[in-house]
Amino acid sequence: MRSLRSLVALVLVGSFACRDATAPDHSSGTAQAPIPSVSAEAAAPKGRAMPSGAAEAPRVALGIHGAVSSQEENATDVGLAILKKGGSAVDAAIAVGFALAVTHPSAGNIGGGGFMVIRTSDGKAFALDYREMAPAAASRDMYLDKKGNPTRGSLDGPKAAGIPGTVRGFAAAHEEFGKLPWKDLVAPAVALAKDGFALDEETAGDLARVTKKMRDLGYADTAKLFEKADGSALAKGDKLVQPELAKVLQTIADQGADAFYTGALAEKMATEVEKAGGIWKASDLSSYKAKWRDPIVFQYRGHEIVTMPPPSAGGVVLKQLLAMSQALQLDKQPWRGAEEVHLFSEAMRRAYADRNLLLGDPDFVKMPLEKLLDPAYATERTKNIDPAHATPSKDVSAGLPAKPESPQTTHYSVVDEAGNAVANTYTLNTGYGAKVAIAGTGVLLNNEMDDFATAPGKPNVFGLVQGEANKIEPNKRMLSSMTPTIVSKDGELRAVLGSPGGPTITTTVAQLTRALVDYQVPLDKAVPAFRAHHQWMPDEIITEQSIPNEVVAELEKKGHKVSRRERIGHANCIEVDPKTRGFRAVADTSRANGKAAAY
Ligand code: GLY
Numbered sequence: 308m309r310s311l312r313s314l315v316a317l318v319l320v321g322s323f324a325c326r327d328a329t330a331p332d333h334s335s336g337t338a339q340a341p342i343p344s345v346s347a348e349a350a351a352p353k354g355r356a357m358p359s360g361a362a363e364a365p366r367v368a369l370g371i372h373g374a375v376s377s378q379e380e381n382a383t384d385v386g387l388a389i390l391k392k393g394g395s396a397v398d399a400a401i402a403v404g405f406a407l408a409v410t411h412p413s414a415g416n417i418g419g420g421g422f423m424v425i426r427t428s429d430g431k432a433f434a435l436d437y438r439e440m441a442p443a444a445a446s447r448d449m450y451l452d453k454k455g456n457p458t459r460g461s462l463d464g465p466k467a468a469g470i471p472g473t474v475r476g477f478a479a480a481h482e483e484f485g486k487l488p489w490k491d492l493v494a495p496a497v498a499l500a501k502d503g504f505a506l507d508e509e510t511a512g513d514l515a516r517v518t519k520k521m522r523d524l525g526y527a528d529t530a531k532l533f534e535k536a537d538g539s540a541l542a543k544g545d546k547l548v549q550p551e552l553a554k555v556l557q558t559i560a561d562q563g564a565d566a567f568y569t570g571a572l573a574e575k576m577a578t579e580v581e582k583a584g585g586i587w588k589a590s591d592l593s594s595y596k597a598k599w600r601d602p603i604v605f606q607y608r609g610h611e612i613v614t615m616p617p618p619s620a621g622g623v624v625l626k627q628l629l630a631m632s633q634a635l636q637l638d639k640q641p642w643r644g645a646e647e648v649h650l651f652s653e654a655m656r657r658a659y660a661d662r663n664l665l666l667g668d669p670d671f672v673k674m675p676l677e678k679l680l681d682p683a684y685a686t687e688r689t690k691n692i693d694p695a696h697a698t699p700s701k702d703v704s705a706g707l708p709a710k711p712e713s714p715q716t717t718h719y720s721v722v723d724e725a726g727n728a729v730a731n732t733y734t735l736n737t738g739y740g741a742k743v744a745i746a747g748t749g750v751l752l753n754n755e756m757d758d759f760a761t762a763p764g765k766p767n768v769f770g771l772v773q774g775e776a777n778k779i780e781p782n783k784r785m786l787s788s789m790t791p792t793i794v795s796k797d798g799e800l801r802a803v804l805g806s807p808g809g810p811t812i813t814t815t816v817a818q819l820t821r822a823l824v825d826y827q828v829p830l831d832k833a834v835p836a837f838r839a840h841h842q843w844m845p846d847e848i849i850t851e852q853s854i855p856n857e858v859v860a861e862l863e864k865k866g867h868k869v870s871r872r873e874r875i876g877h878a879n880c881i882e883v884d885p886k887t888r889g890f891r892a893v894a895d896t897s898r899a900n901g902k903a904a905a906y
Pocket of ligand 1: 737
C-alpha cells in the first residue's frame, strides 16, 4: 500500500466522509500486506479446489487462481491475461475497464464514470467514487424549456455530459492497489483500438442502430467512427478500428491519467466540447477528483455485505431491501414464487420512495442516512405491507411509464488468487451516452446529467421521479443506482456482484444476494432466473418474459400491475464455492453478450 491513513471504524452507518483519491482509508487497523503475486503455473492454492459443476463457456467458468466476468469476450480475456501475468484483481479490473472502452462502446468508457468496490484478501473494504461531476457552469434549470418542461438536452449532445471520472478513478485504484505498471494495463486497449477487433452480431446490430440515431441528431462525424469508410454499417465479423481513440489511450498509457485531465489533451477536449455546444471548461477537467468513500458494510443473515455509498443510492437501497427482506422473513417463501415477488416488490416500492426523494451527492446534501440504514426503520417500513394486496404508490400520475431508452451501464467482476476482489460498475448512462464523441479523440461523451433530477418531481429517462436532494448544482455528482457489491462469510470471500440497468441495478443485486444467502442457489442458476423490479413510481412490477404466467396471475390478483421487459440487467458475477473455495465466474449470457473466464 502506498498511502495509509489513520483508522476509522470499518462498519459505517450514516457517515460518508470522502477523502481525495490519493488516500483511501485502510480501515481495519493493521498495515496491509502487499497483494501477493500469482503465476499461471502456480500450484493449486492451499485450501482451494475446483468447484463442483461444469464449465459452460462462455457463460460459466471454473478456476482456482483467478476469475473474470464481463460483458465482452476480448475484455474478459484481457483481464485474465493480466491476472496470469501476476497482476492484482485491481490491475485486471483496470485493464478490463480500458478494454471495454474500446470493445463495448455502448457503456465501456473513458468519457464516463462509475464506482469500484474492492475487498482485499484480509477483509478490508474500499469504495472508490469516480462518478461524473456537473461542470462548474451547470445550473438547476439548464434542461428546462421556457414553460419549465424538461427537454432532451440532458440526454443528447455535448451539453448532456458530466465531467468524466473513469481515467482518474482507474489511476487512483492503481495508485493504491496496482502491482503491474500502469502502461501494461492500458496497452491491451490501445492494441484493440489500433488493430481493431471482430464485431459480434449483437454489437454490430447495436452499432447499425445507434449510428443512424447519431446521424439523425446531427453527429455524422461520430457515426463515421463506427461505420465502414463508405458509410455503410459494419457487419458481424467486420473489424472495428478506432485510431483516434487508440491515440488518446496511448497518451494515457505513456503519460498517465494527468494527460487526460490537464495539458494539451484536456485543453483540446474542453475546447471541442464547448465548440459543439457543451459547457465544459479545462478547469472542470483539471479540478476533477476521484474520491475514496467509506463503503457501506453491514451484516445480512450471517454474511458481510460491502457496497457503494452515495453518490450512489445503490448501497443504501440494497441495505434497506435486505433488512426489509429479513423483517418479512422472505427466506421462508419459495424462491421466485408469487408470495416472494409480491413481498419483495412491496419492499422495493418503499425503498425507492426514500431513494428518489432523499438521496444525493453527500458533498452537497445532508441525508438522513442514519435512519435510512437503521434495521429498525426498515422493520417499521414493513409494518403496513399487506400479504394479500399491493399497496398503491402515492401520487402516481398517468403517463409515467419508464421510457424505452436502453440503460447501458456495464458491470464486471474480478478475483485474484489471493482472494482480492473487485466489483466495478461504470457507464456513459444510456447506450453510447450523448451519442457524440469529442472531435478528433474518439471519446464518446456520457449523458449522465440526466441522472440528476433535471426537473424535480418529473420522471427522468428511467421513469425515476426524484427530488431537490438530487437537483443540478455546479461541481455536484448526480445520484446513481450503481451497486457494485462484495459478499463474504466468516471472513472469506463469497461473491462479487453487480449489474447495469439504471434503477433495476440495485434490485438485481438484492435478488442475487438473496438467492445466494436465503436460498443457497448458486450463481449459475441465480443469474439467469427472472428478475422483478419496482421503483415506487411508476406503480408497477417490471419483470422479464421468463416469469411464469401463474406467478403473474397471482401478482395481478393481489392488485399489482405487471409489465414484462425483454431483459433486466446484465449481471457478470463471480462466486466462491462455499465447499471447495474455488471460483465460479458467471456471465449473464442469457440476456446479452458476455464471457466468464477463470484458471
Ligand atoms: N446512469 C445510471 C445510474 O448511474 O444509475
